[in-house]
Amino acid sequence: MKIYDNHTHLNDKPFAGKEADYVARARDLEVVGMNCVGQDPEMNLGALRLARQFPNVKAIIGYCPDVAKDYDQAAEDLLVEQAQDDQVVAIGEIGLDYYWDESPRDVQRAVFARQLEVARDLHLPVNIHTRDAFEDCYRILKEANLEYGAVLHSYNGGPEWTEKFLGLDDVTLSFSGVVSFKNAKEVHESAKMVPLDRFMVETDAPYLTPVPHRGHQNEPGYVRYVAQAVADLKGISLAEAAQAAFENTMRVYGLNAEEF
Numbered sequence: 133m134k135i136y137d138n139h140t141h142l143n144d145k146p147f148a149g150k151e152a153d154y155v156a157r158a159r160d161l162e163v164v165g166m167n168c169v170g171q172d173p174e175m176n177l178g179a180l181r182l183a184r185q186f187p188n189v190k191a192i193i194g195y196c197p198d199v200a201k202d203y204d205q206a207a208e209d210l211l212v213e214q215a216q217d218d219q220v221v222a223i224g225e226i227g228l229d230y231y232w233d234e235s236p237r238d239v240q241r242a243v244f245a246r247q248l249e250v251a252r253d254l255h256l257p258v259n260i261h262t263r264d265a266f267e268d269c270y271r272i273l274k275e276a277n278l279e280y281g282a283v284l285h286s287y288n289g290g291p292e293w294t295e296k297f298l299g300l301d302d303v304t305l306s307f308s309g310v311v312s313f314k315n316a317k318e319v320h321e322s323a324k325m326v327p328l329d330r331f332m333v334e335t336d337a338p339y340l341t342p343v344p345h346r347g348h349q350n351e352p353g354y355v356r357y358v359a360q361a362v363a364d365l366k367g368i369s370l371a372e373a374a375q376a377a378f379e380n381t382m383r384v385y386g387l388n389a390e391e392f
């Protein structure tokens with residue numbers, strides 16, 4: 133069995149200096165690969181460094197909504213230059229966060245749309261963060277030309293939004309530990325209805341630890357429990373859910389399954 137963590141922050145402080153341990157621990161749980169995701173210049177550099185260090189770690193780099201206010205021409209030039217690295221598999225996490233509102237909303241929207249264009253010019257898919265902003269996220273994605281795919285990270289929408297987003301070609305939903313929480317009824321319904329070729333699994337570690345480790349720090353290996361939760365909801369085996377998510381991950385990011 134091959135399980136892949138579509139979105140993790142191995143480049144975040146809790147893992148500093150212990151990354152190799154966490155990659156090994158993941159492998160013990162049959163988690164054979166992971167995308168290390170940046171969100172600002174420092175985290176982007178960390179993702180690049182780890183992707184060069186570990187053959188089964190890939191990098192995703194971009195400007196998240198919190199730092200959208202810092203995105204200027206110099207930032208874009210650097211992003212484009214860094215994205216040429218063959219370890220970079222997507223632009224992200226990018227998107228909208230109307231919960232924290234760390235950047236003005238009009239700036240968030242403009243920088244999100246701009247990075248969608250950058251990704252398309254680079255022939256790369258995108259990894260999207262959206263919080264309390266489904267309406268605008270949907271509209272911007274619909275207006276964008278998503279030729280190379282978009283993954284909605286830690287997807288927490290209910291059936292209505294799931295139907296809308298799946299109505300957009302090239303959109304894939306990525307479930308996090310939230311799908312394993314008892315009270316996340318809406319997300320459960322979304323996991324049940326999503327077709328096998330339209331979802332991925334992720335940890336978003338160090339955040340959103342899945343059951344049965346909820347309450348402790350999350351880590352990439354725990355994506356196994358996310359895949360298990362999706363499998364249980366869909367009434368299929370862990371191996372089937374993991375395999376489907378793995379194949380979708382390979383296809384969307386243009387990765388070679390033999391590499392993992």
Ligand SMILES: [Zn+2]
Nearest residue numbers: 139169225336
């Ligand atoms: Zn994240």
